[in-house]
Amino acid sequence: MSEYTIKRAPWCEHEYKHCPSGCLIETAENRLREAHRRWHDCADSYHSPEDFRDGLNSAIQALRNVTFALQSAKSKIEGFDLWYTEEQKLMRADPVLRWIVDSRNTIVKQDDLKTLSQLKVTVVPSYDVEADSVASEQMTWAELPNAKPSAVVHTTLDAPVDLTIEEVLAELSHVDLPMSVRQQATALFEHRWVDEKMSSYELLALLAHVYGHLNSLLTRCHELLNMRRVRIQLSALDEEYPTPVEVLEELPLNGRLPCMASTRQYRITRIRLSDGSEVKEFRNWQVKYDSGAAKETAESGIYGVQPKFDHDAVGEMQTATQLSALVAHYAEIARGILLSGQDHGWFSYFYREGSMADALLHATVDRQGKHAIASEISRKALELGADTVVTIGEAWTSTLQQTPDGSYVSPSLHPEKCEVLMVDAVSKSGATAGGILSFRTVQGEPPHREVEIGEYTAQSGTTGILLPTRAAWGVSVLTGEAFWRAQTTD
Template sequence: MAGQKNEQQGDHDSTCPLVAVDRRLDDVHRHWHSAERAYFEPEGFRVAIQTAIQTLRTVTFILQSNKAQIPDFDAWYASWQEKLKAIPLMRWMVDARNKIEKQGDLEMYSHVRAELVASYLNDGPVIQVPANLFEGPDVLLRNLPKSDLGDHFWKHGTLRVQRRWVENSLPDHELLDAAATAYGAIAEIVADAHVKIGRAPPTTTNIETGEEYGSGRAGRLPCMVGHGEARTLNISLSDGQAFDLSHEEVTVDFEKGKEAATRYGVNPDDVFGRGEDQESILRSLFDTARRMTETDGHHVTMLVLLRGTTVVRLAQVEFPDHGSKYIVMRDIAHEVVRKGVDGVILVGESWMAVADPTKPYMRAVDALDRKEMLAATLVRITGDPIQLSAMFDRQGDSVKLGETVEARDGEHFIFAPVYEVWGRPIPDRWQG
């Protein structure tokens, strides 16, 4: 898999009693990526995805052949079998493997899934049509209501067109995602088997960044989460133009960092705080953002992803228009799962206005009484969100910021996609 961006490869200890199991699981991972690369090549996809399904089944066969290595194997494995039997997708995987080996190919077909997105929540209208009947999205657009909601769609909505492979007996699952989910379930068994024999579970390394991954993400590897974006076309309804998602990575240049420290009067070591907790990181980032804003007169939107107090990603986020925010935040939610993130911070300029109940879809930027502010918001997998903000006072080309205001448990429904992937209930007040 060398050279495949964002893919991972397994690190296998040849002295491990379960090394044969580890290698076979890694084979599944490789076949899965072969299917991903062949997604728009029907024959190549058919061969690769079926090979992945077949190989996945052999992982447990090899595990059973090594039962002598695992204490109290029969009782331990029986408990895992009961868990897997309770998962419909895993039962389907067993049937699919038997069909491939004894009857022939799975009955796969390609769909185009058209979806209108004009919310941070996954409750918009959706239509699915066979790939050779592409008129479906046009029908969807013609049926938009003539109302405030319809106007909101036309101004800020995005038409997402996504190719999907599905199988006749598993119509509600995209095949590549189904295989990734099944891989995750088996990977959890393999990890637990290593714990049973007193060894650390196998790790996986990102061949591009060198970062190591263990368990988490329900056993799935980061490269197997959120892959749908690579096969999706996003079209803005306001101008009919296609757009791509943009998160420009911020790399650390120490020389430029020294220059910036002098320019903004900050200590580089203090930008992310002293690592006590995520709140201290938020406060340190906001202090730095204040200095940068008052010096430059503006501040770009920055995304910080945290795993504990470790910064696992720092990126500048581009929002071409308001509608793109709905899509970008969904993409960020995928990244949260891929990297096992438990804290997200967004720092940037924002607008604030009093909500008008007679105009439920009006944004703050369109309100006559709008106010400009700098804000930094932290949401966490546990605990209330925290926002630090300061109002703008523009004086010609210069900017002065007001006092820092702290708000807890505020309404930040831009983070609804992140809450969903964390499995946290979305507060009712975020629906507005």
């Protein structure tokens, strides 16, 4: 069986040309690519009802045309009829795929779909509530094949869709919250378009589910034509370590593209509960690995002698022992950066099966921005199919101090705060690890800061920033026997 390389399209970083030149099902793939473009039209116009409706109609028709185009090539593909008969049984058993067929017939022959708009408002004072919001959406993907919503208690408020943000905030002002909590809390305004015939599920999610099934269908048809997809694992750790080529037995995300891993970023508006301003002051930049620059930096000695990455110790990073070795490695690198006088920065590193998949640099100005970044980290983990995430950055720590209204003073405002470098790691297995490297600024400011480095302390758990990532994976906090099993070595 031959293998074919996935080529990236110029109009979307997650869209690839799968078919080689002259492929028998190239027309079907073109219809699927068209459906992907129309999906983005829907996402980009989510808050414009008329434009959203136009994009929805086009997306539904493009998705339905995929199977029409595929069947038109059946006479040229040996064994197609027997293979497709079994595929049709699977499609007929999926209520969402039946919905797309009925919807296309309605649009073409009768009228627009009867769409409804919904609004949910969630107050997010902490990372665990942000995680609850992430988990709620991710449950959708498991439910869709049977279209049976789970009975889940949500910490949300169903609000009339025509309420303004100002009116909602006015209602929330009557909620009894400690002042320090209110100053750091975010109000998530989550908009949802639904079809009245499938009102439990948001429409972008329904379209993405159908896309995923059809993408998987075309992948299986390519296998019928003796072609298979591969994925290259990218590693930025060192040039000597091999980067494996992985044959994809099953497509990630059940065939959905990485941009379809979550729809929250298109539907959610983040508002500060304290003053009603929109939370926009946060950024995530992709870190591009440059082997030449890395070699030049190492030879310069600006960060001291860099530790060698111990691949045997970290393995596939799925036990606490392996994660502890990974955390200690990053802490040792951080020690050199701090001693150089420079600011360390806030980074996230994403791994898949022991190899680095990507890295991000983060920046924000307040707690609300940190909540947004925590959500973005979880989405990135899903997009990449990552099974391990590490975050590292400077922070403040302090003893707990309560205010008169019962809340706690933020470490950054505590009169006896201490500077630390914090490393946190979580894996999809449920294992966690962390580490704290204490330091003290003697004088100066980055990049000419002089610091004294204290002790490195290993931690068994992590801070809240990675709770949304655990929620996105469907990993709950481990207790009892499960916790101790995750702490064991290989």
